[in-house]
Amino acid sequence: MTTYIIRRILLVPLLLLGVTIIIFGMLQFLQPAERAALYIRDIPKNPEALESVIRTYGLDKPIYIQYWNWLVGQKNPNTGEIHGGILRGDFGYSRVGAEPVIDMIKHRFPATLELAIWAIIPIIVVGVWLGIQAAINHNKFIDQFARVFSIIGYSFPAFVFGLLVLMIFYANLKWFPPGRLSNWVIAEINSGSFKTYTNLMTIDALINGRLDVLWDALRHLILPVITLSYISWATFLRITRSSMLETLNQDYMTTAKAKGISTKVAIKKHALPNALIPVVTISGFTVVSLLGGVVITETIFNFPGIGSAAANAASQLDVVTVLGFALFNGVILILANLVADILYALVDPRIRLSTN
């Protein structure tokens, strides 16, 4: 187990290296003048000044030197200040956001995180729970229902689903508003009468003891959460169902029944822990589809997270910003998969206790 985890952790720097190389490679499609945004806010129009910026930050140097500069930053000889350097947390400047890319991520990530956290609930309830019920009641009504449900989930694109939901519940019924918060809440935050701690509004509302704000945040969350989880629950439903079906047919389930255990206990104690192993395995992968899904979801519902910001930056060809987000996503995915792999080892004693 320890060797497994150590080996898995040692893989992280390698993966990170891979991600940085890919992203840096994509940056090379830009003109040196455009890449200057990796180091400075205002790119001069004057050709001589531009030339001096390019020289100062080595944008005309061999590619490995540029890569190194991109990693650790480059000193401005006039001011002595270091600019850029992704290892220092400086991803360059966003043209569309008019602020450092990393600040943009800091401002917008909590909204996306909150969305993703809430989206996990329907994924587990609809996906995992329904998958288990379907398998236990194989070929009965709930199983047929789950199958149809998951086919719809697979064949009906998320953006169509999101638009449908938007049209019904927002445009026609006017039940739920778009955006993240109502104006009066934003006003309270700006005036300081509502304090933010985590920037996850549902949690901050609880910390402040403000149920009205909580309700407002939830009303804004519900449609994006449904749309976002829609992308993943069909996968979870299918995997949980087939894994549970397979588990129920295993020999050890016969042993359990032969011992006189009731079906209920046999399912809970013997089948579930085995059936959920593959579900844990794909959970890391789910973070991938969730992060992909936020771009569509946030754009449809005008939700101010990193997904909508990335879409906006892409539409304005702000490549430095888009690739900055891509880098951030890459890091999150690598960490999420690390956690999933370690969890997987923890739930399966055959891996947990293996020595090699």
Place this chain on the structure above:
Amino acid sequence: MESRNQILEVNNLETQFSTWEGVVHAVNGVSFNLAEGETLGIVGESGCGKSVTMLSMLRLIPSPPGRIVNGSAIFKKKDLLKINEDELSTIRGAQISLIFQDPMTFFNPVLTIGEQVIEPLQTHLNISENDARDRAIEILDLVGIPNPAERLKDYPHQFSGGMRQRAMIAMALICSPQILIADEPTTALDVTVQAQIVDLVKKLRSELGMAVIWITHDLGIVAGLVDRVIVMYAGYIVEEAPVKELYRAPGHPYTKGLLGSLPRLDANERERLASIEGIPPVLYRKASTCPFAPRCPYRIDHCFNENPKLMEISPNHKVACWVDIENRKER
């Protein structure tokens, strides 16, 4: 043998499976008795319905596709095929226990050996965690697992095949059942370990005074272990006899074939059985001819007209065959 009380009486058991190819008639009217403390051997090639017979008795066949269409299994005046699920649960694992062929797949990989061995105790007796543990250590020790207190915490994959089978036996015996059903418990083990497991069951059988049903491919193994043998073919019982009688004068050509292929101890079980030409049929309807006739060196025309019933040819010796193979004439 007659004087002993019958503890289990199976009558006319029939089990079928619905498959894409049709309805598989896996067990076709099997009847037998088991006396208290007796050891009964059930032999036959792969697929002849040995496991399904045993699992049907305890209603453990997967359903669907399996269906018990007929029969009764009387244990202590109760019909196991009729009583409700709750009542049956109090018998499974407590009074009738099973051990299986492959102790790897029949153990749950994510629970410790200890958790699994203790489970029947917790299910059937009101017993404290500590007492259950003590009892588990005691029984693991009894089946010859060294250092049992430590090994309780191990997972199945950390046990060797032989040790796993011992643990499976411990799990089956922890509630001191009256009947132990062993479904090819040695097939997955190598020869020396096989002998150890057989010796272990012999020892425990006399210590605990239980009846044993021992299923195997291998007539060689059962010789020194069982009192009586039932030979199955295509879901039918084709011969039933005390073990010595069966070896001395097999009444069915199939039994004779099984015995004739015995001496080659070096070959594995399946190879030895393959020395009867052909393979056993899968029946999609009840046999209207003798199911063994196509492979039978003694067959006569009548074998293709009618499936013979089990007939008593001498006291306690029953055979389902139209031919008296010793005298080479029609019965």
